Amino acid sequence: MNPTTSLFDLTGRSVLITGGGGALGSAIGLGLSQAGAEVIIVDINLENANNVVKAIKATGGVAHAFEGDLSKESEVEDLFAKIDKITTVNILVNAISAPQYRSSPDVMPLEDWEKTISHDLTSFFLTSRAAAQRMIKAGKGGSIINFSSIAGASALGRGSVAYGAAKAGIIQFTKDCAFDWARHGIRVNSILPCQFDNAGWAEFKKDPIRVKLVNRVISGIPLGRFGSPEEMVGPVLFLASDAASMVTGIAMPVDGGNLAMNPGGSIDW
Numbered sequence: 001m002n003p004t005t006s007l008f009d010l011t012g013r014s015v016l017i018t019g020g021g022g023a024l025g026s027a028i029g030l031g032l033s034q035a036g037a038e039v040i041i042v043d044i045n046l047e048n049a050n051n052v053v054k055a056i057k058a059t060g061g062v063a064h065a066f067e068g069d070l071s072k073e074s075e076v077e078d079l080f081a082k083i084d085k086i087t088t089v090n091i092l093v094n095a096i097s098a099p100q101y102r103s104s105p106d107v108m109p110l111e112d113w114e115k116t117i118s119h120d121l122t123s124f125f126l127t128s129r130a131a132a133q134r135m136i137k138a139g140k141g142g143s144i145i146n147f148s149s150i151a152g153a154s155a156l157g158r159g160s161v162a163y164g165a166a167k168a169g170i171i172q173f174t175k176d177c178a179f180d181w182a183r184h185g186i187r188v189n190s191i192l193p194c195q196f197d198n199a200g201w202a203e204f205k206k207d208p209i210r211v212k213l214v215n216r217v218i219s220g221i222p223l224g225r226f227g228s229p230e231e232m233v234g235p236v237l238f239l240a241s242d243a244a245s246m247v248t249g250i251a252m253p254v255d256g257g258n259l260a261m262n263p264g265g266s267i268d269w
Contacts, residue, residue: 141185
């Protein structure tokens with residue numbers, strides 16, 4: 001194997017993808033399987049997880065599906081107990097994307113705030129803690145990749161206050177874990193996507209009224225389009241692999257230039 005290509009080889013490693021039944025999680029699962037990894041897909045919807053596993057196996061990969069609400073400590077512990085019986089997790093990709101509860105901060109119900117923080121931040125803590133405990137015990141290091149969002153680095157509005165707070169929390173959580181676990185050879189990084197194609201956005205694009213929001217969103221992405229889920233495979237593979245052996249604690253935008261663009265910026269002058 002070419003020495004450069006081998007940097008991205010995940011043969012002999014196991015990756016756990018939370019939220020793995022979603023658009024991004026499923027693309028990442030297929031991509032990392034093709035890089036040689038054994039893949040564990042966890043989703044709150046077992047059918048979605050099973051569909052991804054079937055697709056991976058159809059290409060000759062090894063994969064397992066589990067169901068779980070990872071905002072609950074007991075379910076995280078149960079999940080890892082099951083995984084321990086079949087493999088050792090070397091790579092964790094937290095790609096959970098829970099339903100958003102949208103409201104202006106002055107009227108947001110506490111229940112909606114707490115649900116958002118629980119699903120979009122606490123779940124990342126619980127799964128990272130469980131994975132890190134096992135990585136530390138194994139003594140071989142590992143990689144944890146947490147999905148934040150451009151909403152964690154800039155305000156999107158549209159009632160996204162709780163979601164934005166959770167995603168900002170992921171960025172800082174990632175940095176603290178990277179610092180703490182570096183001595184164990186565990187690298188922890190976050191990814192900040194812009195809007196990527198999924199079923200929800202597909203419906204918006206068909207709606208004569210909501211398509212205006214689609215166009216507004218695209219106007220803030222210098223590359224001029226939504227991302228495709230397959231375009232997330234490369235960044236995740238990089239952070240998961242030996243190619244990123246000296247990379248930890250970063251917040252990597254995968255956003256078509258969104259965060260590089262000032263809201264008042266223009267190519268016309």
